[in-house]
Amino acid sequence: MELDDLKQQLKQKLSQPATEYSETDIALLLKGQAQSVLDKLKRSLWLEIIFSIVFTIAFIAVALSKAGFVMRAYFGSFLIITVGFGLFQYYLVKYIDKTATAPLPVKENLSVINAILSRYVKRVYWLSMLLLPLCLFYSLWLHQIEYSRLHADVAERIFSPKTTTVWLKALAAVALLSIPQHFFTRWYLHKLYGVYLQKLRGYIQELQQPEEKVAGL
């Protein structure tokens, strides 16, 4: 039994609708929400942009408040990071809009989705891994600066065994927390996008198979 022998019948059977849609039904369908992985990613990005705006406002409020120098410097620095983060997310949304709405050939379309998701996953991983040490060491450093502004015995204090112990403890805490953080982040990202990415890469590979290799099968 060959595919060609059943070509017409197959075409006919495949055309049978599961549900009949009138033009009115189609118009209603257009009001729905798309469920593709990129549409979901765009919704996540918009949510992150909204969070960035909220945090930006909060950080501006703290930076302009009468709080001490350390607090203002700390939140002022994160204000810049948050604004940069929000702008980058917005760029990514626009990039998805620009590249992913044009109907590309299947292989190219798969490659674009794979590239966008891979980049996003990598960025989320590194951001979550760097955030904790950055916050901790930056606050310790600012604390040293604040101390040096108020006291004369700066050198003595900075190079004291007590300060060294604090820094070493912070370093140990970061190292210890980084291990579960690494596994949790990887697990979480794999759960969100890992399986999907594996399938996408499988399809790309399937389309990339060299002809010689396929012919030799």
Next chain:
Amino acid sequence: MPESAEFIALLSQHRNIIHKVCNLYMDNSEQREDLFQEITLQAWKSYPHFKGDARFSTWLYRVALNTAITYFKKEQRRSAVVLATNFPETSDTPDPVQEQLMAMYKAIATLSKIDKALVMLYLEDYSYQEIGDMLGITANNVAVKMNRVKSRLKEESKKHYEPAQ
């Protein structure tokens, strides 16, 4: 005519393309309805890019196949049996042609999403060059893959169809 009315009219004329893709890629009517909506939405989003330099049907095939291949929502463990039994109903009376069709459905269900796209476009009588353009591979590669798919379907359908002696 407003753009949406024009799009709806065009899509309505060609909706059997979406039905074919949904029937080929999804196991049950609920999943087919979900995929139908998704393809409709993606086509609507992409419609501003449709310049009219290609046939609407070819353009819609591209959108529909891209959507079906990258669509994983509510995907369940599939089996050839599930797909075949949920396929558009065939006659109740035993008929060798219907049995062969069912066997071929079961065979097609075992193919990968990419190979299903090849079969879909092949059934629509697109040339290897056109299929290659839609999939983003060479016509030569399409020919090689198509031969492989046909052989596999032949072998696979044999498992599900025993001709009466």
